[in-house]
Amino acid sequence: MVAKKDTRTMIAVSGLSKTFVLHTQGGARISVFEDLSMDVAAGECMALDGPSGAGKSTLMRILYANYRVDRGTIKVSHEGEMVDLASSAPRTVLEVRRRTLGYVSQFLRVIPRIATLDVVAEPLRALGVGEDEAHDRARAMLARLNVPERLWDLAPATFSGGEQQRVNVARGFAAELPILLLDEPTASLDAINRQCVMGLIDEAKARGAAIVGIFHDREVRDAVADRVYDMRETLAASGDAA
Amino acid sequence: MSARKREAWDGETGYNFAYLDEQTKRMIRRCILKAVAVPGYQVPFGSREMPLPYGWGTGGIQVTASIIGRDDILKVIDQGSDDTTNAVSIRAFFAKTANVATTEETSKASVIQTRHRIPEQKLRADQILVYQVPNPEPLRFLEPRETECRKVHAYSEYGVMQVKLYEDIARFGRITTAYAYPVRVNDRYIMDPSPIPKFDNPKMDNSSALQLFGAGREKRLYAIPPYTKVDSLDFEDHPFDIETWDEPCGLCGATDSFLDEIILDDQGSRMFACSDSNFCGERRAEGHTGPMTNDPATRIEEGASKNV
Amino acid sequence: MSDDDVLLHVEHVSKYFGQIRACDDVSFDLWPGEVLGIVGESGSGKTTLLNCLAARLVPDSGLISYTNRHGEVSDIFAMSEPERRMLARTDWGFVHQNPRDGLRLDITAGGNIGERLMMVGERHYGNIRHEAETWMNRVELELGRIDSPPRTFSGGMQQRLQIARNLVSGPRLVFMDEPTGGLDVSVQARLLDLLRELVRELQVAVVIVTHDLAVARLLSDRLMVMRHGAVVESGLTDQVLDDPQHAYSQLLVSSILQV
Numbered sequence: 001m002v003a004k005k006d007t008r009t010m011i012a013v014s015g016l017s018k019t020f021v022l023h024t025q026g027g028a029r030i031s032v033f034e035d036l037s038m039d040v041a042a043g044e045c046m047a048l049d050g051p052s053g054a055g056k057s058t059l060m061r062i063l064y065a066n067y068r069v070d071r072g073t074i075k076v077s078h079e080g081e082m083v084d085l086a087s088s089a090p091r092t093v094l095e096v097r098r099r100t101l102g103y104v105s106q107f108l109r110v111i112p113r114i115a116t117l118d119v120v121a122e123p124l125r126a127l128g129v130g131e132d133e134a135h136d137r138a139r140a141m142l143a144r145l146n147v148p149e150r151l152w153d154l155a156p157a158t159f160s161g162g163e164q165q166r167v168n169v170a171r172g173f174a175a176e177l178p179i180l181l182l183d184e185p186t187a188s189l190d191a192i193n194r195q196c197v198m199g200l201i202d203e204a205k206a207r208g209a210a211i212v213g214i215f216h217d218r219e220v221r222d223a224v225a226d227r228v229y230d231m232r233e234t235l236a237a238s239g240d241a242a
Numbered sequence: 243m244s245a246r247k248r249e250a251w252d253g254e255t256g257y258n259f260a261y262l263d264e265q266t267k268r269m270i271r272r273c274i275l276k277a278v279a280v281p282g283y284q285v286p287f288g289s290r291e292m293p294l295p296y297g298w299g300t301g302g303i304q305v306t307a308s309i310i311g312r313d314d315i316l317k318v319i320d321q322g323s324d325d326t327t328n329a330v331s332i333r334a335f336f337a338k339t340a341n342v343a344t345t346e347e348t349s350k351a352s353v354i355q356t357r358h359r360i361p362e363q364k365l366r367a368d369q370i371l372v373y374q375v376p377n378p379e380p381l382r383f384l385e386p387r388e389t390e391c392r393k394v395h396a397y398s399e400y401g402v403m404q405v406k407l408y409e410d411i412a413r414f415g416r417i418t419t420a421y422a423y424p425v426r427v428n429d430r431y432i433m434d435p436s437p438i439p440k441f442d443n444p445k446m447d448n449s450s451a452l453q454l455f456g457a458g459r460e461k462r463l464y465a466i467p468p469y470t471k472v473d474s475l476d477f478e479d480h481p482f483d484i485e486t487w488d489e490p491c492g493l494c495g496a497t498d499s500f501l502d503e504i505i506l507d508d509q510g511s512r513m514f515a516c517s518d519s520n521f522c523g524e525r526r527a528e529g530h531t532g533p534m535t536n537d538p539a540t541r542i543e544e545g546a547s548k549n550v
Numbered sequence: 551m552s553d554d555d556v557l558l559h560v561e562h563v564s565k566y567f568g569q570i571r572a573c574d575d576v577s578f579d580l581w582p583g584e585v586l587g588i589v590g591e592s593g594s595g596k597t598t599l600l601n602c603l604a605a606r607l608v609p610d611s612g613l614i615s616y617t618n619r620h621g622e623v624s625d626i627f628a629m630s631e632p633e634r635r636m637l638a639r640t641d642w643g644f645v646h647q648n649p650r651d652g653l654r655l656d657i658t659a660g661g662n663i664g665e666r667l668m669m670v671g672e673r674h675y676g677n678i679r680h681e682a683e684t685w686m687n688r689v690e691l692e693l694g695r696i697d698s699p700p701r702t703f704s705g706g707m708q709q710r711l712q713i714a715r716n717l718v719s720g721p722r723l724v725f726m727d728e729p730t731g732g733l734d735v736s737v738q739a740r741l742l743d744l745l746r747e748l749v750r751e752l753q754v755a756v757v758i759v760t761h762d763l764a765v766a767r768l769l770s771d772r773l774m775v776m777r778h779g780a781v782v783e784s785g786l787t788d789q790v791l792d793d794p795q796h797a798y799s800q801l802l803v804s805s806i807l808q809v
């Protein structure tokens with residue numbers, strides 16, 4: 001039997017407005033966007049497009065509830081319900097991040113002194129997966145991304161940019177979360193590893209994950225994105241793009 | 243009342259019966275009543291200046307002075323012996339200031355004042371044992387703050403006493419506290435029984451006699467009423483146990499009393515003898531002998547007796 | 551107890567020292583397993599607030615209520631003193647900045663760890679010793695030092711012992727006052743790693759006061775930024791540190807020196 005394609009909305013953003021007020025710089029105001037709305041469905045990959053500084057990364061961080069918003073709602077489908085991250089308590093956001101919302105950032109920012117294997121296994125451990133199974137799955141992911149085995153027991157701080165990026169990706173995809181935010185996931189990767197990441201994205205989509213991504217690489221974007229959201233349209237009418 | 247008593251009183255002029263004035267005795271008796279009502283609880287009292295310095299038994303003396311009457315018979319022992327300097331002096335003190343009869347025989351005494359030992363003979367309901375106490379507070383070494391000590395006693399937060407015993411076992415493999423071994427009275431207060439050997443602790447439990455404790459320098463009294471439960475603290479897997487000796491008393495052959503070790507000569511030869519001199523003497527009078535009975539080194543001087 | 555039961559409820563807590571408002575109308579809720587960081591500079595009132603929460607200081611106004619293991623909610627200052635003391639010894643922990651304030655220096659490490667157990671009636675030496683050994687391992691203290699008094703330990707080791715001493719009773723809420731302050735940087739780092747691991751493993755709620763934002767980021771789920779006794783900003787840790795809204799928060803974050 002062919003499973004019915006899941007088309008429910010996984011992300012529903014409505015009326016988002018974001019302005020940075022820099023008190024340490026005399027109160028300078030930087031409007032990033034105003035009244036931004038968008039939806040992403042299960043199994044869909046939405047690419048954010050726009051010039052540098054258009055607010056793509058800012059939007060990603062807002063979707064992850066890392067940045068706050070002045071107005072609007074950011075609803076994500078969490079365990080069957082739509083939860084508005086903009087107005088949720090911190091523990092709710094943390095719970096959503098643990099179970100539903102994954103984030104692969106541009107820069108690997110990890111707790112120092114933790115071995116790569118544990119870095120990748122951590123999202124699984126947070127879900128209650130046992131240590132042995134989490135480590136097995138982490139190894140599989142690292143192997144798939146061609147991270148050499150000799151690096152698995154080392155902390156990633158001294159790795160090359162490409163190695164760090166692959167550890168980042170491995171961690172982001174390890175727990176198979178239903179929503180993924182990918183900020184330049186293939187930056188600093190060679191062609192082979194770019195293919196790997198594209199494969200991971202396709203698999204995620206196939207199992208129904210909703211993905212929002214920033215892909216500076218046109219080839220990757222064309223291969224994985226189902227829709228493109230053009231940030232140029234949402235530049236705040238009043239302000240300058242930072 | 244007072245005039246009649248003073249006429250009958252033919253002791254030292256200028257002193258009241260048993261040295262202390264009647265109001266002081268009343269104060270001390272009130273404190274004793276409080277102490278008896280709350281077994282093991284340290285009652286502060288207005289300790290007086292006595293004609294001997296702190297550290298020489300002033301607490302015990304004040305308690306004895308407050309309870310002793312004309313018809314009482316007093317025994318005083320120091321480390322079990324009736325004839326050490328302190329025992330002799332204190333006995334003389336009461337003979338002089340109260341003109342009471344004194345004795346060395348435990349069974350004949352109605353009030354027994356003791357420093358650091360409990361008599362071997364079982365005490366009766368018509369007897370009172372008064373202990374001299376140097377340091378009444380069992381928590382002192384663990385908790386120097388008096389305010390905190392009071393709370394520990396009030397809230398029965400005695401786990402810290404177990405820590406002391408834990409430390410002994412951790413350091414020495416066993417609980418090494420040999421005297422002043424802390425006890426729990428009436429399942430409530432933890433008390434320092436004064437520096438009696440732990441050998442004597444079981445005698446405090448369910449005793450027919452009233453036991454009173456006086457600390458003159460620290461100004462505290464406490465009490466164990468007759469037939470009160472007294473347990474020595476321990477661990478389930480390191481239970482309380484008392485001292486044992488490989489030899490009996492060299493003089494009387496007793497195997498169930500607390501023995502003192504006595505060095506006989508410069509070569510280090512030694513013998514063991516009952517610490518309770520009256521107990522040993524009575525056994526010898528009954529004909530009991532020990533391994534050293536006929537040894538010249540242990541020839542006992544028969545001194546002038548103060549028996550009644 | 552359901553997940554919705556707040557562990558610690560704080561309502562309008564204020565504490566004055568004469569005219570100085572050390573704590574000014576602080577309110578928040580803490581849920582089981584949450585780590586709340588309180589950051590601010592000297593004089594911000596963060597330590598005063600911590601001491602009020604831990605019932606070491608009586609606030610001048612406000613309510614602090616705690617929900618115990620059985621779901622019963624009590625006003626901690628309406629409790630009797632013995633109850634509060636018992637709570638502080640079993641359900642709560644307090645890790646002092648200076649480990650010497652939280653240890654018995656002349657009692658062996660094992661005795662220090664075992665004390666809370668003995669306080670609640672544990673009377674089997676073997677069991678106590680076993681627990682103490684387990685905890686020595688967990689806080690990465692050498693087992694051979696179990697019979698040594700902490701007076702002979704280094705600062706980092708003393709701090710580890712203090713942590714073990716607090717955690718042995720399985721507390722649900724631990725207060726920490728600059729637990730890594732005063733330690734060498736490398737020692738601090740290892741201690742933070744240990745704290746992070748233990749907190750996650752034991753699901754214990756923590757209120758941690760620190761002036762070091764890096765420590766706050768590493769350990770806390772939520773942050774409260776204090777200034778002159780008032781909470782100027784609060785929220786998810788990464789949010790407050792990455793997108794601070796209040797002028798003072800922005801100043802704090804921008805003041806961190808980069809290595």
